Amino acid sequence: MKKIICVFSGGLDSTVLLYKLVNEGYDVTAVSFNYGQRHTKELEYAAKTCGNLNVKHKLIDISSIVDIFAGSALTDAVDVPAGHYEEESMKVTVVPNRNSIFLNLAMAYGIGKRIYNLSYGAHAGDHEIYPDTRPAFVEAFNKLAKTVDYEPIDVITPFLNIRKEDIVKEGARLGVPFNNTWSCYSGGKIHCGVCGTCTERKEAFQLAGIKDPTEYEE
């Protein structure tokens, strides 16, 4: 059974990814991060999903260094903006270099366990406002992954060329309980329905033509 590390937030994309990898027969270790995000709620969802799927789950807690991410609305006392991802105002939700940090820590953990496959949920709907989701980043990171250890690490990003609505479709096919995924940045009890990621989540279900089971405040 091929071993793989899956970077797993508990959000919609990475939950579908986790189901997909398990479905394809991988021996998956899910790695989640506490980085002082407002929405640590996603980590409860991550733990529950791993329990349901009987997948090993490693939580890496870097919340003690949250100050290096100073100024992001996802971690700081800056308001999470409402609206669409494409808007300039969303830049405050960028966490500097977050993805490369997560991926590199996940690789380190994998190397220690001699796991040389790494998967994460980068997808074509990822937004220009996040530099570290763009194809140039993914390509550069994949090359780096070949160099950091004695063995090259293979990066597997099955959603790279599909959009979020296609991920929803794939999730439906795999029987993913969408109610057990968390997207909202605001950290409330239920999804706010107006932040960038809630807006995107709603749209993805609509475009996929699949009933959205999410309870939104607005």
Place this chain on the structure above:
Amino acid sequence: MKKIICVFSGGLDSTVLLYKLVNEGYDVTAVSFNYGQRHTKELEYAAKTCGNLNVKHKLIDISSIVDIFAGSALTDAVDVPAGHYEEESMKVTVVPNRNSIFLNLAMAYGIGKRIYNLSYGAHAGDHEIYPDTRPAFVEAFNKLAKTVDYEPIDVITPFLNIRKEDIVKEGARLGVPFNNTWSCYSGGKIHCGVCGTCTERKEAFQLAGIKDPTEYEE
């Protein structure tokens, strides 16, 4: 004044690098890491050097996640081997993916402060046993640094094509107080004189023809 982040361990190479950058007129912010290394002593030297040079110093403490580096002699209850770096036995001193993690965290800190230059002490004498010091790694990392933010980050590695003895010569030229640098992995009161990095340190002074002021146990 051009701002730059310098990844700074308090060891010989990065101390010479810091002096060099200051000497060249950069506005330097030094970034050091506590990663649960046995030789946290190096961090005292790092702090002292920054004080002497009046350089801003940021310590990023990731010691809480040291378990992801499981199995390295630099962090774990595994003996630090004596001998020369080229030996197979030295592999236990590899900390998985350490350099990329440090560099990526340093970049995140820099982005938050709008500092788009990053320097570290990679040099031609770095050893095949450390995958993340090889030219292929440096090249891949430099490309990644161009992609992680809106602005490309320039990586400056002035020692990339010189050997450690040349770094010693450069340090002598710049008036670096070598006594205020720490190399030894073993974490004793003075340099052990027999671990890989002590062996290399001794040799570098000999090859440079410069008196080694270091006090060694053996």
